[in-house]
Amino acid sequence: MPPLDLHVALFGASGAGKTVLLAAFYRAQTQPSFQQEYAYKIQAVNKAQGNRLLGRFYRLEEGQFPEGSTRFDEIEFDFFPRDLAEPAVRIHWYDYPGRWWEEEPVDADEREAMREGLLRLGMSQVGILLADGAKYRREGTSYIRWLFEHFADECDRLRRASAAAGEEVSFPREWILALSKADLFPPEYSARDFEREVCRDADEQLAKLCSVLRAEHAFGHRFLLLSSVAAPPDAPVDPGTSLGVRTLAPAILVSTVEGAVREAQAARKEKSAKETFFQGLRDLVQFVDSVDDFLPKRYQIVSKILRFVSIKDFASARVDQLRKAREDAIRKGDTFKAVLTGMVAALRDDEGLRAYHQNQ
Template sequence: MPPLDLHVAVFGASGAGKTVLLAAFYRAQTQPSFQQEYAYKIQAVNKAQGNRLLGRFYRLEEGKFPDGSTRFDEIEFDFFPRDLPDPAVRIHWYDYPGRWWEEEPVDADEREAMREGLLRLGMSQVGILLADGAKYRSEGTAYIRWLFEHFADECDRLRRTSAAAGEEVSFPREWILALSKADLFPAEYSARDFEREVCRDADDQLAKLCAVLRAEHAFGHRFMLLSSVAAPPDAQVDPRTSLGVRTLAPAVLVSTVEGAVREAQASRKEKSAKETFFQGLRDLMQFVDSVDDFLPKRYQIVSKILRFVSIKDFASTRVDRLKRAREDAIRKGDTFKAVLTGMVAALRDDEGLRAYHQNQ
């Protein structure tokens, strides 16, 4: 069976830390210690891309931060369970350069690259908007308000210009708001704290952004802290200081399932207004064999996910139970259950609880 495909679109202004994040994301999850703890590892599908990411990270260890990306990149990562030969999940990472949201294309080639890159939005189950932690720390909520206003205006502009050219842009309906450079904040600061501040002080801007994206629950629901590396002055980067990097892929997985549940609930006119996510998931499980008939194409992989991960796995808060299920799957050679259950468990460990928060 081929791997399950998850598509994630990553956005952030120039300097927000997307390039460093990608290098840290890859390096952290290729290490034997990660595979031992989380029971899976990743490989870049394209070896040359993997080598470039490792090269960036090793230069980071020398204190040499890479220049930000100026072009659209698509990078694919395969997730392998420990001791099993076949990948279970393939994540397609679409990296949109910050300058696309700040400047006009410099020539016809970049305009065409932008057009082709933005068409990938329609394939993405989840979008990640990366807020610059350094700017947020120095400028406060005014920076977050600006970020939401700016991103909403550019998305609106993109939708209008694309429609005029006969190419309607489709944005992801599920989003994660991630705060980069989280090592600049106190050790006790969590994604829940970030959520409280944003929802309290930028609610109008959140509402505007959701309206532009035509997705009522797009923002204000999922929050992350991400620190690719800690970089104190005149000190080498320590790869053990990252935060949230290991939680990122699991958050994308769970967000994809939640998106499918919302689509399924919306399609049922008899749905109760008080129906919870897990009630919706339970209903979705009952129709798992025919779920592809009414879910948009980008969510059709959920029918496969729910064949390997039970509702109890998604609902459980017990890491030990999830880890036992993961190890049992590895012993049985169940590639998909091993990786998917391991990802859900990663959201429930100490790092996951600090780095990821959803308020619904």
């Protein structure tokens, strides 16, 4: 069975930490200790890309932070369940350079690279906007308001320019707002605290951004704290300490399922306005054999997910129950179920509960 494809678009201004995040994400989840605890490991589909990511991480161990990416990158990661030979999930990671949102293309080649890269947006189930934790810590509310205003204006500019060129650009409908460099905040600071501050202090800017993206629930719903490495003041960088990096892939998975549920609910005219997400998910489970008939192409993968992970797992299963289901799946060779239940469990452990928060 071919791996399940998830497409993710990552955005952030220059210096927000995207390059370090990718290196830490890859290094952490290729280690035997990670595979033992979470029952899966990842592998770069392109060996050269994997080696570059590891090289960046090892230079971090020497205190050398890599320069930010200046070009669009597509990196593919396969997720392998422990003790099973076939990959279960493949993430297509689209890394958009920060300078694309800050400066004009330097020449015709970069303009064409930008055009081709931005067309990948329409393939993405989930977008991630990375806020710079150092700037937020220093500047507070004004930085978050600027980030939302700036990103909304650039998305609007891109949509209008593309329409004028006859190429309609579509954006992901499901988004995660992630805060990088979370090690700069107190140990008790959580994604719930970040959500409370953003929704209180930047609600108008959030509304504008959702309107530009034409997605009512795009922002203000999912929040993630990320610390790729610990870099305390006057102390050596510690690449072995991170927060939220192991929670990132599970958050993407759940966001994809939620997006499909919303699409399915919108397609059903008789849906009650009070219908909850999980009621909508139950309907998807009931009609999973025909789910492809009414879901957009980018969400058809959800029909596969719902064949391997029950609604109970998404709704309320305890961590120990999910881990038991994961180990049972490994013994039976159920590749999809092993990885997917492992990812859902990662959202329920101590790190997941601090690093990830949904307010709906």
